[in-house]
């Protein structure tokens with residue numbers, strides 16, 4: 230047996246990796262964290278997220294939590310996993326607050342939605358800023374600019390990690406390894422293979438996306454891990470492609486129309502609240518030619534008091550006094566755009582416009598329809614934002630059990646191997662917003678606790694993700 234200087238080697242220093250590292254070290258474990266990024270850039274997607282939590286209370290989620298999260302997947306996301314989040318929430322929130330993080334309700338960019346969102350003050354960066362010094366104080370070692378490339382196996386157990394660092398390739402023996410290296414959203418070839426279509430027109434939601442290339446997932450699959458989550462899908466958001474800012478969202482799309490490069494509408498822009506529809510809207514935009522569309526609106530947008538909250542892009546819209554001028558400025562075909570708007574306007578009906586909630590102001594005899602907020606377009610100034618689909622993270626990943634152990638197809642754990650966060654497959658269909666950071670923290674902590682217990686990684690089976 231190789232000598233083990235570490236009880237746990239963690240791959241990745243986002244919320245999942247740091248939660249595990251700090252938790253294991255608090256139990257007395259010797260822990261090493263490796264991250265491919267430099268110390269300044271490490272933290273993955275966690276570093277860039279506002280980190281909304283789908284909670285209205287720090288210790289207890291809305292009663293709809295389990296039904297929503299499982300329901301969004303049409304029952305494919307395992308109930309035990311979501312129930313475990315609820316069960317472990319109070320203890321985990323107590324723990325993170327013990328490290329100085331404070332939570333508050335902030336107004337979100339979902340301007341017409343009532344679903345709860347809680348946020349750590351300072352977002353994901355605040356979570357990292359709390360956990361990194363805690364890890365250092367507990368003696369956790371960090372190796373930055375060090376990329377995990379493969380697992381070291383001994384007698385059927387994971388016994389360490391192959392890495393490539395500033396001094397070249399090396400092997401780090403360890404009693405257990407935790408994969409917390411995010412999804413494969415940064416690997417275009419892999420995305421194209423998984424989605425069955427060209428992924429090069431997807432925009433990264435933040436710079437961190439490029440660093441999550443799926444090596445952690447691949448090395449576990451090579452060691453016999455089973456897959457979980459929907460491998461041909463991902464969390465998508467509608468963004469302004471002109472902006473170089475992270476998360477340059479355009480979340481006001483229900484208050485106007487979306488047209489593709491041919492000047493045609495292609496979906497019901499008002500079929501639900503922004504929170505309910507933004508992801509599917511982004512994916513529908515990706516399906517259009519060039520993976521892009523234009524959001525076209527007029528003076529009606531000024532009736533939406535909180536519109537600025539739904540516009541995270543800092544780039545000004547294209548403005549024009551007439552549709553003809555707007556077509557010239559955007560490059561949209563003028564006649565097609567005029568026809569689309571005329572057909573849309575002819576299908577609008579009378580009623581009370583209320584931007585705060587689905588108002589039932591719907592079109593009649595129009596395909597695709599618009600089910601709410603269907604005011605006719607005609608009063609300048611006209612405004613248009615280009616909108617593209619950004620990828621946030623992939624849905625497909627590793628199957629794990631309730632102790633965060635990576636499992637094989639027969640549901641038995643691979644001894645010595647854990648996974649938490651984005652690299653574990655969970656979501657199907659529609660992403661239940663405000664759950665990714667939360668689950669990374671909770672199951673990172675589960676992994677840290679389990680890995681710190683001697684021999685814990687080497688026994689029995691329990692429920693698994695699929």
Ligand SMILES: Cc1cc2nc3c(=O)[nH]c(=O)nc-3n(C[C@H](O)[C@H](O)[C@H](O)COP(=O)(O)OP(=O)(O)OC[C@H]3O[C@@H](n4cnc5c(N)ncnc54)[C@H](O)[C@@H]3O)c2cc1C
Pocket residue numbers: 240241242243244245246263264265266271272273274275276277278279280281282353375376377378409410411412434435437440441442443444445475476621622649650651652662663664665666667669
């Ligand atoms: C702009 C933005 C907004 C978001 N908004 C929300 C939100 O409001 N609420 C929410 O719940 N979620 C949100 N998310 C998603 C959420 O932030 C992530 O899913 C979550 O933080 C992932 O945590 P993680 O620890 O699994 O991975 P990450 O935080 O991505 O960390 C992965 C780490 O692994 C490292 N790494 C990758 N590969 C290797 C390798 N081979 N070797 C060594 N290191 C490696 C990376 O450098 C990185 O530091 C958002 C994401 C973004 C980018």
